[in-house]
Amino acid sequence: MSGAAARLKEAAHAAVERRADEIAALSDELMRRPEPGYAEHATAERFATWLAEEGLRPRTGLARTGVRAVLPGGGAGPCVALVGELDALTLPEHPLADPATGAAHACGHHAQIAAVAGAAVGLGEVMAELDGSVVLIATPAEELGGVDGIIDAADTPADDSDRVEFPVGKAELLRLGAFDDVDMALLAHTGRGGGPRFSVGDTLNGSCVVRSRFTGRSAHAGSSPWLGVNALKAATVAAHALDAQRETFPDGDDARLNYHITGDAGALGSVPSSAVLRTMVRARSAEALERAAEAVARAARAGALALGARVETDTLLAYLPLNSAPELDDVVERNAHPLMGAAATARGRHLGACTDMGDLAHVMPVSHPYSGGAEGDHHSTDYRVLDHRAAAVEPALYLAGAVVDLLGDGAGEAHRVLRASPPPLSVPQYLALRRGMNRHETQEEA
Structure with a gap:
């Protein structure tokens, strides 16, 4: 100095x-x-x-x-x-x-x-x-x-x-x-x-949010549950599928999955006709994030298929x-x-x-x-x-x-940092990457 x-x-x-x-x-x-x-x-x-x-x-x-x-x-x-x-x-x-x-x-x-x-x-x-x-x-x-x-x-x-x-x-x-x-x-x-x-x-990890909205069909939960499609159980099956995925992520991905389920506000005596599974997916690279987010979406499709429900899944990039x-x-x-x-x-x-x-x-x-x-x-x-x-x-x-x-000193140190650390992306390339990682898909009732 x-x-x-x-x-x-x-x-x-x-x-x-x-x-x-x-x-x-x-x-x-x-x-x-x-x-x-x-x-x-x-x-x-x-x-x-x-x-x-x-x-x-x-x-x-x-x-x-x-x-x-x-x-x-x-x-x-x-x-x-x-x-x-x-x-x-x-x-x-x-x-x-x-x-x-x-x-x-x-x-x-x-x-x-x-x-x-x-x-x-x-x-x-x-x-x-x-x-x-x-x-x-x-x-x-x-x-x-x-x-x-x-x-x-x-x-x-x-x-x-x-x-x-x-x-x-x-x-x-x-x-x-x-x-x-x-x-x-x-x-x-x-x-x-x-x-x-x-x-x-x-x-630090990056993350995305995967929101899966399950839609079923209400029915009397006591006298005719077979006429309904239980959206909450579809979300629960999807959550179990998520838990089963955890050991499949490579160690270097540093993947983390955190989720919660919310059901509808219907009567306790009715088959739940809607539920939402929200999952925070964290991983060490953009590529690892995409792999883990697809596993979450796949689990949501599996839960819907198992119960015959409909599911809409939205993936939203949160952080790189x-x-x-x-x-x-x-x-x-x-x-x-x-x-x-x-x-x-x-x-x-x-x-x-x-x-x-x-x-x-x-x-x-x-x-x-x-x-x-x-x-x-x-x-x-x-x-x-x-x-x-x-x-x-x-x-x-x-x-x-x-x-x-x-x-100071002619900004020599700043110029040295810039030469040694060129940015990976331009702003337009960054925006394209961020927008390109967002997804929407729908699986209709089985």
């Missing part, structure tokens, strides 16, 4: 530290005001207000609630995005859940928004001496929710201004062009309680797998080590979870580190950020430092 970069980094860090209490307080404030995906209006407004107070001109309302602002540099160069996620997940039993929506910050997205806000403070002190620009983006709907609405709205006219095509926000923002001028992206996520103090270079850029991970890691020490770092784990940073990784180099500050397991009622400095202030420091390394 050159003397100039060291000086700029010191100035950026000093600015963050002067506002550390405010950054931590922002993380805590947002934690206590969770909102579901594509409806994060108060969170987006709070983030936009923070940026405006820093002298920026944020654009709002992107994919309903997304926020975007630009920190211009003093010279031409690549564009680095610092990304945070606005939404909470639906977990009504969480102690901090919103009683009206059931949304709860059981994954730490509030700390991401605070970290990006904090990094903006630090970088505002030094951007005039950097070669390139920084885009600050708050994205909606990282958690998967409202899938039925996305599937059922597939035939909505494309010019509907409020239409959301994709179930996750970064995919939607890619479709809308919000990342068109971005060359690489960084996002800092809180880790699970008891995990490493810091980790980087982890890979995440593989970060090693050279970009290196930049982030060397900025995190002074804060928490190399001994506290893990690198290169594979995690069964998913993130739409995997979608970004298909069109640009990304890094998705994990930091401390939380207790409990992600997506559980006991997950909560307790140390907002570790969860938000420290990421603000290492994100700002990483940007200085990337865009």
